[in-house]
Amino acid sequence: MQRATISMFAHLVQSMGCKLEFQHLVNKHQSDKASKGFSSWSQFIAMLFCQLTGAESLKEISDGLFSSLGKLNHIGAKAACRSTLGYVNQNRPYKLYEDFYYVLPDKFRHEIQGRLSERFTKPVYSLDSTTISLCLRLFEWAHHRRRKGGIKLHTLLNNDLCLPEVIVETPAKVSDIKGAKSILENI
Known part of the structure; x- marks a missing residue:
C-alpha cells in the first residue's frame, strides 16, 4: 500500500512545480547551512508525506519513505531515520515553512480564486x-x-x-x- 501511495505522492509533488520557490526560501533562511545530507526539501517531503498518509509517528514516516527510495529520487528527496527526522523537526527554523505556506497561494491563486465571487459581492x-x-x-x-x-x-x-x-x-x-x-x- 505504501508503494502506491508514494507513487501518487511523487506525482502530486512534481505537479505542484514549486521546488524553485522553496529553494529560494531555503537560501533566504539558510536552513541547509549546517545540514549533513538531509535537506530542508527532504524534510518538507517527509512532513507532507506524514500529513497526506496520516502517519502517526516518526517511525511510520521513516518506514514509509524508506520503502520507496527509488521514487523519492525522482522528486529530489531522501529518506531519513526517525532520529534524524526528530532532530531536524526540532532544530530547523519554522520560518522557512511559514514563508513557503504564503508563497503557495500566490502560485495557485488563479486556480483557487473566484469560486464564490461570481455569486456574491462580498467575501464569504x-x-x-x-x-x-x-x-x-x-x-x-x-x-x-x-x-x-x-x-x-x-x-x-x-x-x-x-x-x-x-x-x-x-x-x-x-x-x-x-x-x-x-x-x-x-x-
Missing part, C-alpha cells in the same frame, strides 16, 4: 472548530473531561481564497458559540 466566510486531543500526563492544563485533555481550534475560513483568516485556540470545553465570539474580538 465559514466558521469551523476542531478538537485536538492531548495526553493529560503531559498537558495537565488541558483537562477536558474526566480522563481526556484537549484544546479546540476555532477557524474563520475565507471561502474565496480557501485560507484561514483567523485561528483562535481555546480549551476544549469552550463551546463553538463562545469560540465564534472570541474570533470576532480578534478581527
